[in-house]
Amino acid sequence: MKSVLVTGYKASELGIFSLKHPGIDIIKKALKKRIAALIDDGLEWVIVSGQWGVELWAAEATVELKTEYDNLRLAVITPFLDQEENWSDPKKELYSRITQQADYVKSVTNSKYDGPWQFKERDKFLLRNTDGLLLVYDEEKVGSPKFIKEQAERMAGTRVYPIISITEYDLQSIVEEERADVFYEE
Structure with a gap:
């Protein structure tokens, strides 16, 4: 797989409303672990739409991994301009940092928000132009990622x-690993 679309829950679906929430680091560690494994199998591009939540955290994780993996690239392909x-100023600052460090930034539609059709166009474009999907999603906790997962499953057919x-x-495993690391350090 040369390119992977990474998506998942919006921050609000996870009850995360602060950039300092401890859950963000756990999610980023899980993403880094999976992305690094994919890099070892030939991954070159991580693609996100820049949505606030898992996608921006995946972009942050990718930027961090780029220091270790020279061939890794990040694309932010948004559904619409701006x-x-x-968003709040801290979220805008994070978004700006990510887009400045991305290797490719583009919008699927060349206009500002005009309607839900832009999200549908984004999903179709991203699924059509990637080789696989990395999804932070749990069947037990239904949310917005359900829709792209269903589209990806149809495509996989x-x-x-x-x-x-x-x-x-998987996230709980990261938490337990960290607890064990702290225990063994003491």
């Missing part, structure tokens, strides 16, 4: 399109 326009999930169980 999607961050109504017509061509090879792996869907890799990071679940609540």
Whole structure:
């Protein structure tokens, strides 16, 4: 797989409303672990739409991994122009840092928000132009990622399109690893 679309829950779906929430680091560690494994299998591009939540954290994780992996690239392909326009200043700053460090930034539609159709166009474009999906999603906690997962499953019925999930169980494993590390350091 040369390119992977990374998506998942919006921050609000996870009850995360602060950039300092401890859950963000756990999610980023899980993403880095999976992305690093994919890099070892030939991954070159991580693609996100820059949505506030898992996607921006995946972009941050990718930027961090780029220091270790010279061939890794990040693309931010938004559904419309200025999607961050109504975000808080700290979120806008993070978004700006990410887009400045990305290797490619573009919008699927060349206009500001005009309607939900832009999200549908984004999803179709991203699924059509990637080799697989890395999804932070748990079947037990239904949310917005359900829709792109269903589209990816339909696509996987017509061509090879792996869907890799990071679940609540995977995140809990990261928490337990960290607790064990702290225990052994003492």
